[in-house]
Structure formats: structure tokens, C-alpha cells
Amino acid sequence: MDSAGSADRYLPDTVTRSAKILVVGAFGVGKTTLVGSVSEITPLRTEEVMTEASVGVDDLRGRSDKRTTTVAMDFGRITINAELVLYLFGAPGQRRFWDLWTDLAVGAIGVLVMVDVRRLEESFDVLEQLEERDLPFAVAVNRFPDSPDVTLDEVGAALDLLPGTPVVDCDARDRKSSAGALLALVEYVAAHDPRSSQEYAT
């Protein structure tokens, strides 16, 4: 338990709904930085026990190869209006964490995939998974000082994205830039959600 004051721990009583967006990416790509720059609370960390998220208890019998691992997840919160709060979850993109975030993605608005152009290949698997599972996503390119100078179109081509998938520049340290990347995702979902045939006005 933390020792900080609990005054801002709670939500206003007017809040009736919550939504979430997942921020997925390789280790060190800037997920926590992005969550922290747009969150109104200091990002919180919670732990998930992977076998709990991925398999039933009974499945553990006779499966000595199945390991229990814990994974830390950072998350933040944005109050959208008096009735609605948005949660942002940073989740690791590596293959062994897929069960974790595909569970998390149920009911989510969509997924923001953060990529580092110095190691784009780390994102291939994750993008393929998202496409297979029909989860809407946008790609945010977090540039680092020594990043090669490539255009967003080149990134999109290198990642072999479906036409129309948003690819945006994002400085995860900057609040407006990070919110802009989230906005690109939500605009895309509103217009193209593969899970819904409805068209939303933007």
C-alpha cells in the first residue's frame, strides 16, 4: 500500500463508464514514458501472474514445462469528462506476453503499437498477432536521437501494414505528441473498427 494521500486515488462519483487503450511495444521503446506523459495520475504499476492469465489451474497438472512468471504492467488514467475515464495500459510486446495483453484487449478501444525504427523487426510478430485477432491498432514511431532518418511511409512499408493503418510520429516524453498518437488510433477505430460495421463520424 502506498503512503501517498488517497484524495486523488478515487474517481469522482459522477463517473459511470470506463474505457481502455493498450500501449504495446518492445522493452525500452517508451510505453511507460508515453503513459506517464498523458496520465493525470503518476503511473501505477501492477503485477500479473502469467499462468493465471493464460491457462486454467487444472492445466498445470502434468505440464511441468509451464512456468509461472510475473510481469509488471504500468498504467495511467485520463478523465475524459465527468462520466468517463480512460485507462492506458503499457504491455510488453514479446511473444510470451501475448496471452496477457490479448486478455487485456477484450473491450479495449484499440492498441497503440510503439516502434523504434532502429529495431523494427521486434514489432513484426506483434503486428501479425493484432491483424490475426482483428484488433484495431495504430503505429507510433518513437524517435530516438540516433534513429535512422526514415519517413513514416517507409516505416509503414517496412512493417507491411494494411493500407490505411495509421503511422504517426510520437515523442513519448511530450504530452501533446503522445495524446496525438492516441487520437490517431481512436480516429482510426471510429472510422474503421473491424469489429463493428458501424461508421462513426469524426
Place this chain on the structure above:
Amino acid sequence: MTRSGEPDFCARALRPYVITRGRARATRNTVGVETLLIAPDPTRELPVTASREERALVQMCARLISLVEASAHLDLPVSLVGVLASDLIDAGYLSARSGTPKQAAPDSQLLLEVLHGLRGFR
């Protein structure tokens, strides 16, 4: 996540199962990480058999809070708190105000509100 940390993981991984009496998943699918929880009557006594964690959760939900935030403040794994919350909802000690993630996609009204909210950052 590392080999050197394994003994620690075993000890930490076992305890959640004990607290949830061996269950890895909630009895209902309607409890998600973003589900908003509140104790309708925080003064209502829990049964003597209630665990320390269940008591702490009900206390934490004296006012409106999300499942994941409650988990973080209680320093317990989210999935564990989800199981406990689900039980406590069934027993009437907690109510879930929102965030039932069974829906495949968020509704259009919610998306419009989120769009509007995020545009305010610019």
C-alpha cells in the same frame, strides 16, 4: 522473468492461488481491469471467514475506484483481485458500476467522447 529470480517467483506465484482458493479466473466474465468498483455499504461486516485481502479490497472500494487501481494500491496481482472482486460482487459486498468487457467493441458514443477528450490535449 529471469532465471535468477525463480525461487522468488515460486513463492510469489503460489500465494495468489491460496488466496483465491485455487481459482485463476473470476466466476463472472464481466469483471475487467477497468471495471469500476464501489462498496454499497462499506460498514457492512464481512463474514468471519473472509480473507485479509477481501477485507482490504472492500475497504479500498469505500469510494469509486477501478479494479486495476485497487490492485496496484493493495499491491496484489490484478487477476487475483478480479477473482476476489467477482466473489464480493456475487455476495453483494461490492458493486460493479461499469467496464464490462464482454462487448466486442466500444460503442460509438464512447468513441466520440474519447475523441473529444483527447482533442482537448492539443
